[in-house]
Amino acid sequence: MHPVLRLIRPGDWIKNVFVLVPLVFWLPGAGRESESPEISTKLFAEAMAFVAFCFAASGWYAFNDVLDAKEDRLHPVKRNRSVASGRMSTALAVMIGIALVVLSLVVASRINGATMWVVITYLLLQVAYNLGLKRLIFIDATTIASGFCLRAVGGAMAIAVPVSIWLVLCVFFLTLYLAFIKRQCDLSSAARMQGSQWTPRAKYGDSAELNWLLSISGGLTVLMYLMYTLSAHAQGIFGGRAFGLALLTPLVLIVVHRFYRRAMQGLSDSPLDAIRSDPVVAGATTLFAIGVYAILYLPGIEEILRRALLI
Numbered sequence: 001m002h003p004v005l006r007l008i009r010p011g012d013w014i015k016n017v018f019v020l021v022p023l024v025f026w027l028p029g030a031g032r033e034s035e036s037p038e039i040s041t042k043l044f045a046e047a048m049a050f051v052a053f054c055f056a057a058s059g060w061y062a063f064n065d066v067l068d069a070k071e072d073r074l075h076p077v078k079r080n081r082s083v084a085s086g087r088m089s090t091a092l093a094v095m096i097g098i099a100l101v102v103l104s105l106v107v108a109s110r111i112n113g114a115t116m117w118v119v120i121t122y123l124l125l126q127v128a129y130n131l132g133l134k135r136l137i138f139i140d141a142t143t144i145a146s147g148f149c150l151r152a153v154g155g156a157m158a159i160a161v162p163v164s165i166w167l168v169l170c171v172f173f174l175t176l177y178l179a180f181i182k183r184q185c186d187l188s189s190a191a192r193m194q195g196s197q198w199t200p201r202a203k204y205g206d207s208a209e210l211n212w213l214l215s216i217s218g219g220l221t222v223l224m225y226l227m228y229t230l231s232a233h234a235q236g237i238f239g240g241r242a243f244g245l246a247l248l249t250p251l252v253l254i255v256v257h258r259f260y261r262r263a264m265q266g267l268s269d270s271p272l273d274a275i276r277s278d279p280v281v282a283g284a285t286t287l288f289a290i291g292v293y294a295i296l297y298l299p300g301i302e303e304i305l306r307r308a309l310l311i
Contacts, residue, residue, distance in 0.1 A: 003082040007065060007093055008058035008100065014272045016053045018148050018171055019155035020046055022163075024296070042159045048111050049158035052119055053151050055104035060126040062097030066090050067130055111158050118154040122147055137203055138213070141179035148175035166228040173224050177217040177256065178271075181263045184210055188266035214263075218256045225252050240302045243309055244295035251291070254284040 023046055065072070065083040072084035082088040101123060108119040125147055134140045152171045156163045183204045204210050226249050228234055234242035258281045262274060274281045295301055 003087040004096065006080075007062050007082040007088060007096060009061050010054075010058070011272050012057065012061070013054045015148070016050055016057065016151055018151040018175075019050045019053050019158075021152050021167060021171070022046075022156040022159060022161050024292075045111050045115075045158045046155055048107055049115055049155050052104045052107040052111070052115070053122070053154060055100045055107065056119055056123055056126075059097045059100030059104060060123070060130070062093045062100065063126075064130060066093050066097070108154075112160075114157040115154055118150055118157055122150045122154070125150065141176055141183070141213075144179040145172045145176040148172070164233065166224075166231060166233055170221075170224045170228055173217055173220040177214065177221045178259070180210060180214045180217055181259050184214060184260075184263040185266060188264055214260060218260065221256055222249065222253050225249060238296065240306045241295050244301065244305045245292065248288055248291045248295075251284045251288040255281055255288075258284070 023043075065081050068078075069081075069083045069090070072078035072081050078084060083090060083093050104119055104123070105116065108116040125143060129140070129143045129147075133143045149168050149171050152167055153163050156167075184207075187204060187207060187210065226246060229242050229246035229249070231242075234245070238245070258278055259274065262278065267273075267277075275285055276282070295305075
């Protein structure tokens with residue numbers, strides 16, 4: 001991969017899909033009576049928010065590669081990053097990072113003031129993370145999860161919809177789990193490389209403790225999704241269709257398990273890599289997406305669910 005692309009990690013832009021989640025609560029058909037004349041404007045604003053967070057994240061990927069270059073050279077996988085491998089100078093990486101951060105603020109400001117302030121908060125959180133929080137066990141993962149929550153909040157601000165506490169909780173625990181998955185993946189890949197001198201920044205040296213954190217966060221991820229689908233809040237938005245979403249819980253559990261299995265094998269923690277290389281993850285994710293679309297948008301599905309589930 002070209003050093004610039006490796007630096008800004010466009011494959012990780014899929015993580016910014018959380019910006020688009022608030023659309024589920026707004027689009028016509030998902031609990032709404034009729035189409036809004038503003039739909040094209042809202043979709044454009046959400047797309048702009050997605051781009052703003054992609055630029056912001058890539059900017060900090062560049063800064064992170066510079067700050068962690070010395071440690072990354074000791075890691076069997078991270079040593080291939082642009083700065084750590086020597087394929088890009090520190091100065092160029094910093095310049096690219098600054099340019100991307102500025103671009104993110106420019107794009108966010110074109111949406112509305114609220115979205116711009118969310119992006120600013122996200123960037124400040126990244127500053128705190130890179131200046132020290134990333135070296136504190138558990139705090140590093142919660143900081144990452146909070147950044148994903150800000151993505152979802154930014155998406156809600158872009159289309160001016162209320163921020164649901166259920167949305168925040170589901171995003172937080174899912175991304176907390178994925179942060180621990182990344183830590184486990186790093187430990188597993190380093191352990192399999194003989195002679196590796198790399199050690200985790202936040203000192204996740206006890207695999208038993210990390211497995212406990214994965215069990216708790218993974219369980220809460222599935223539980224939060226199920227509780228949300230059965231909540232009065234979801235029923236108020238989607239009606240009987242919410243119970244159909246609850247039926248998709250096994251697919252969520254399958255993906256949660258497969259990510260754990262991949263991490264224990266030291267494979268890539270990237271969601272995009274998992275979808276491309278793991279047929280079980282790809283199949284479960286595809287079925288989940290199809291299921292959500294069918295449950296929320298197919299006409300007559302609510303009546304079918306009510307009869308089938310006796311509700």
